[in-house]
Amino acid sequence: MAARIAALLALAGIAGLIYYLGSGRFGRAQTQVWIDRMRSHPALYGFLDRHHGKFRASAHYMEFGGLFLVLYWVWDLFLGPGGLPWMPGRAAVLWVACAAAAWLDEMHQLQSGTRQFRRVDFLHSCCGISLAALFLCYQSLIRLGL
Numbered sequence: 001m002a003a004r005i006a007a008l009l010a011l012a013g014i015a016g017l018i019y020y021l022g023s024g025r026f027g028r029a030q031t032q033v034w035i036d037r038m039r040s041h042p043a044l045y046g047f048l049d050r051h052h053g054k055f056r057a058s059a060h061y062m063e064f065g066g067l068f069l070v071l072y073w074v075w076d077l078f079l080g081p082g083g084l085p086w087m088p089g090r091a092a093v094l095w096v097a098c099a100a101a102a103w104l105d106e107m108h109q110l111q112s113g114t115r116q117f118r119r120v121d122f123l124h125s126c127c128g129i130s131l132a133a134l135f136l137c138y139q140s141l142i143r144l145g146l
Helices: 002-021 030-034 042-050 052-079 088-109 119-144
Strands: none
Touching: 002 052, 002 088, 030 042, 030 052, 042 052, 052 088, 052 119, 088 119
């Protein structure tokens, strides 16, 4: 029972995080303002400014890869056999659901008034989902001794 509650709390947490990060507070211009505050530390400023786009892209990987993993966990706890075995059908359904969530996140950003829909961000999100699926497949194969 505790595992089910933890999984539902994790799902609520990741969904809330995705919604919050999709708001107008986390656009490229807003995060650049945070980086500009580091101008008095030239080495740190240079590093953050140079890699700003990579940090932003990695957020998409983490958000939607995390969503995939949590949804897979929830499905396994409520409807599956337990133990997170690799099930390609389940993974495909959840991949599509997470990609739809990534699309909706981009639409939410568009509605914020300060952000835009970026196809490359959607593609980063899809790559994060795919990497999370690959991780689950790999860990299942390792457990089987393959």
